[in-house]
Amino acid sequence: MKRRDFLKSVLILPGLSLLASLGKEGVSYAMVVDVSKCIGCGKCVVACKIENDVPKEMPISRTWIEGYSADYSSPYSRTQVQKVVMNTTENPFIKMKWKYKTVFYVPKLCNQCSSAPCVQVCPVYARFYTKEGVVLVDKDSCIGCKYCVTACPYGATFVHPEQKVTDKCTFCYHRISKGLKPACVLVCPTGARKFGNINDKNSEVYRLLKESRVAVLKPEMGTYPRVFYINLDTTVVE
Amino acid sequence: MATGDSLREAIFVGLMIVLICIGAFGVIQMHTEPIVPIEPFESAIGIPWRLLVATYLFFVLSGLCIIASLSEVFGIKKFTAIADEALILSLVTVVVGLTVIALDLERVERGAYATLGHVNAGSVMFWMIMFYIIEVVLLIIEMWFHFRNRLLKQCEERGLRGIFAKIVTLRFLRLKFLEDERLNHEIAVVMGFATLFTAIIAYSNLGALFAANYLPAWHGPLLPILFVVTAVVTGSSLSIITTVASDWVRGDVLKRYESLQALKFLLGFALIVQAFFVGWKMLITAYPTAGELASKAMAAYITGKFAFNFWIIEVGIGMLIPLLLLVSPAGKSISGILLAAILAITGIIFSRIDLVLGGQVVKLISGVNVGNTPIHPFEVMTAIGAGALVVLLYYVLYKLLPVEVEHEA
Amino acid sequence: MRKKALLIGIGITAIVYALAFSYIFLISPIILEQGVPWIGSIVPVQIKELPIVRDIVAGVEKGYISNWFEKELSKKAKYKENEVCGECHKEYLDLIISSNHSSLACESCHGVGEEHSKLRTAWSIVVDRSRDACMSCHLNVSGREAIVTVDENHYPGVKCVVCHDAHDPLSISWSEGS
Numbered sequence: 067m068k069r070r071d072f073l074k075s076v077l078i079l080p081g082l083s084l085l086a087s088l089g090k091e092g093v094s095y096a097m098v099v100d101v102s103k104c105i106g107c108g109k110c111v112v113a114c115k116i117e118n119d120v121p122k123e124m125p126i127s128r129t130w131i132e133g134y135s136a137d138y139s140s141p142y143s144r145t146q147v148q149k150v151v152m153n154t155t156e157n158p159f160i161k162m163k164w165k166y167k168t169v170f171y172v173p174k175l176c177n178q179c180s181s182a183p184c185v186q187v188c189p190v191y192a193r194f195y196t197k198e199g200v201v202l203v204d205k206d207s208c209i210g211c212k213y214c215v216t217a218c219p220y221g222a223t224f225v226h227p228e229q230k231v232t233d234k235c236t237f238c239y240h241r242i243s244k245g246l247k248p249a250c251v252l253v254c255p256t257g258a259r260k261f262g263n264i265n266d267k268n269s270e271v272y273r274l275l276k277e278s279r280v281a282v283l284k285p286e287m288g289t290y291p292r293v294f295y296i297n298l299d300t301t302v303v304e
Numbered sequence: 305m306a307t308g309d310s311l312r313e314a315i316f317v318g319l320m321i322v323l324i325c326i327g328a329f330g331v332i333q334m335h336t337e338p339i340v341p342i343e344p345f346e347s348a349i350g351i352p353w354r355l356l357v358a359t360y361l362f363f364v365l366s367g368l369c370i371i372a373s374l375s376e377v378f379g380i381k382k383f384t385a386i387a388d389e390a391l392i393l394s395l396v397t398v399v400v401g402l403t404v405i406a407l408d409l410e411r412v413e414r415g416a417y418a419t420l421g422h423v424n425a426g427s428v429m430f431w432m433i434m435f436y437i438i439e440v441v442l443l444i445i446e447m448w449f450h451f452r453n454r455l456l457k458q459c460e461e462r463g464l465r466g467i468f469a470k471i472v473t474l475r476f477l478r479l480k481f482l483e484d485e486r487l488n489h490e491i492a493v494v495m496g497f498a499t500l501f502t503a504i505i506a507y508s509n510l511g512a513l514f515a516a517n518y519l520p521a522w523h524g525p526l527l528p529i530l531f532v533v534t535a536v537v538t539g540s541s542l543s544i545i546t547t548v549a550s551d552w553v554r555g556d557v558l559k560r561y562e563s564l565q566a567l568k569f570l571l572g573f574a575l576i577v578q579a580f581f582v583g584w585k586m587l588i589t590a591y592p593t594a595g596e597l598a599s600k601a602m603a604a605y606i607t608g609k610f611a612f613n614f615w616i617i618e619v620g621i622g623m624l625i626p627l628l629l630l631v632s633p634a635g636k637s638i639s640g641i642l643l644a645a646i647l648a649i650t651g652i653i654f655s656r657i658d659l660v661l662g663g664q665v666v667k668l669i670s671g672v673n674v675g676n677t678p679i680h681p682f683e684v685m686t687a688i689g690a691g692a693l694v695v696l697l698y699y700v701l702y703k704l705l706p707v708e709v710e711h712e713a
Numbered sequence: 714m715r716k717k718a719l720l721i722g723i724g725i726t727a728i729v730y731a732l733a734f735s736y737i738f739l740i741s742p743i744i745l746e747q748g749v750p751w752i753g754s755i756v757p758v759q760i761k762e763l764p765i766v767r768d769i770v771a772g773v774e775k776g777y778i779s780n781w782f783e784k785e786l787s788k789k790a791k792y793k794e795n796e797v798c799g800e801c802h803k804e805y806l807d808l809i810i811s812s813n814h815s816s817l818a819c820e821s822c823h824g825v826g827e828e829h830s831k832l833r834t835a836w837s838i839v840v841d842r843s844r845d846a847c848m849s850c851h852l853n854v855s856g857r858e859a860i861v862t863v864d865e866n867h868y869p870g871v872k873c874v875v876c877h878d879a880h881d882p883l884s885i886s887w888s889e890g891s
């Protein structure tokens with residue numbers, strides 16, 4: 067597929083063309099997060115904020131960690147959940163007194179949906195798909211209407227307080243296009259985050275997707291995320 | 305007597321200008337924080353749409369196009385006496401509403417890119433802007449033909465009104481065939497139809513902007529219809545208020561009693577439909593089978609943070625008391641109708657705030673964590689400034705245009 | 714007379730709608746995708762140097778889409794990877810790769826290496842030997858079943874690096890007096 071033809075199809079059918087290109091030849095990036103390996107150290111949040119110039123002390127971040135503490139019961143609707151979010155450089159989990167016994171951490175980020183609500187709703191075409199499937203923000207044409215912030219089911223988009231435009235995770239597009247890992251994947255000490263090309267049969271992401279049972283967040287939204295979770299608890303998928 | 309009147313007018317205009325200056329201060333403070341070194345929106349990250357969006361909704365859903373077209377397009381004689389004022393206020397509210405939403409944008413100057421092709425035709429918000437711009441254009445053309453006959457006569461006057469009429473009618477172009485009175489009137493009727501058509505598309509499209517969102521308090525098929533119905537409520541109430549106010553200033557309160565009675569029936573009907581749709585929307589969203597998220601979203605209105613706003617102001621003051629007033633003997637008097645209209649408008653203002661802020665409460669349980677849904681003082685200042693701007697622009701246009709209130713009623 | 718008014722009114726409406734729709738469906742895709750190369754020649758010279766006009770003219774000339782990717786790709790990567798660190802610190806890299814800490818990148822603990830890779834001074838990189846640095850991962854809080862953890866009773870107040878080498882944590886250099 068030539069680049070020009072690709073762009074033309076993007077213009078006509080933003081979501082569907084990407085879905086069609088999934089599984090074909092070419093690069094298609096995805097991230098696999100193993101929830102059981104995440105220890106809530108928060109190094110990914112700090113690294114992301116440094117790499118992408120997000121204010122460190124403000125409670126906004128391109129990637130964040132949610133700590134869950136749950137007390138399961140039957141029927142399931144009576145299950146008690148306590149949730150704490152780390153999205154500054156301060157780590158709240160170290161001194162946390164959890165209410166319930168089961169505790170786990172879930173790293174979250176922009177899901178890079180193949181059929182992204184934010185791309186569909188942007189009135190000035192400031193959000194677009196790359197041919198690898200990453201959703202980017204054109205910060206020079208965003209008018210800051212914040213429709214994408216309300217439209218994102220994952221809460222991954224926010225208004226950058228200094229640049230006054232919306233901002234979100236780009237899978238570190240400037241890094242991955244040079245063959246480097248995203249900053250959060252690089253610094254993760256336990257290897258909970260894995261990143262790579264799905265269509266490359268030697269990549270770790272391909273192996274993980276093939277060998278393990280994966281889940282995505284909020285599948286009922288029909289967004290077809292590119293971030294897959296292993297060992298995801300039902301409490302997280304609200 | 306004359307000096308007292310002009311003094312009163314000067315005080316009124318000065319007060320409005322002071323309020324507009326307060327609003328301008330609020331806008332500047334919101335975007336640049338030059339005076340108070342705080343982040344106004346720091347506590348509100350994750351609640352992207354707040355009071356200014358509610359203000360915008362209130363102004364652009366003013367529904368005065370519908371009221372004006374009742375006599376213009378559909379030929380209902382009882383509404384003829386209020387059509388001029390409704391047309392002027394319709395233009396003013398839509399223009400100020402678009403100004404407010406432009407001020408709410410973080411980078412409004414980037415609109416220059418959008419006007420040069422950087423647009424997404426798949427976005428509901430883009431179509432919202434498009435339809436409102438078309439509505440403003442058609443409304444201006446309609447008003448031009450509507451007032452043209454009287455403006456041509458006004459050209460003979462001396463002073464500001466005469467100069468204004470000479471410029472606006474484009475008399476120097478000598479458009480001979482457009483000086484036919486009946487032709488002008490009939491073009492105004494056709495344009496009124498086109499404006500009404502565009503306005504209803506724009507209202508329902510604005511409803512779709514919220515209803516197509518995944519947030520359960522907004523999501524659903526009823527919002528576009530509800531927006532059109534509440535636009536009729538807003539339009540008839542605003543029309544009642546402006547009619548009584550301008551008659552009171554002129555000193556002849558009972559002059560347009562017939563029109564007010566007709567507006568009263570329209571307001572009452574629209575309130576009943578609105579009450580039905582609000583109740584139905586509440587029912588199908590809060591019903592247990594609608595899902596856990598939807599129940600949580602509606603709990604904010606039924607028992608939660610917005611319960612007072614919803615039950616007392618929106619339902620009680622906004623719908624039930626006006627309806628009771630209108631059917632009771634008080635509904636025969638002008639003050640009773642006026643009170644009902646003011647209460648209905650209060651209810652509409654709070655329902656806009658509840659819709660915008662309350663709809664995003666459920667977002668708190670997923671994604672980034674947020675404290676609460678605040679209304680910042682600077683936003684309130686901006687909203688007040690926008691209201692004052694509407695009043696002042698309406699006053700100026702009312703003074704400049706040849707408004708007639710002595711149609712055969 | 715009525716017919717004439719109807720025609721004029723419908724004509725005006727049709728023109729307004731046609732202008733809007735042709736702009737959306739005909740002009741905007743052309744500008745977005747292919748660009749209008751001759752736009753620069755018709756812009757007056759007086760306003761051409763204003764920053765916003767210059768940006769718009771550049772975008773319209775090439776087509777906005779072609780600018781998108783270049784803008785994103787022109788950003789610099791701040792985190793270097795282990796290969797860059799290994800150019801100078803090969804002994805540490807070899808040590809950590811063969812150790813229990815092999816899943817760690819250099820910059821997990823030492824922080825961002827952008828400045829250090831240019832300046833190559835000791836103070837431009839984080840060398841944190843405190844107990845808290847290790848405890849950010851190894852403290853025994855809930856939900857850390859995936860790794861080896863210790864609680865505060867494990868030699869309280871003693872720095873971890875006294876016994877453990879961070880680059881090879883299993884080789885314990887332990888002596889009585891410390």
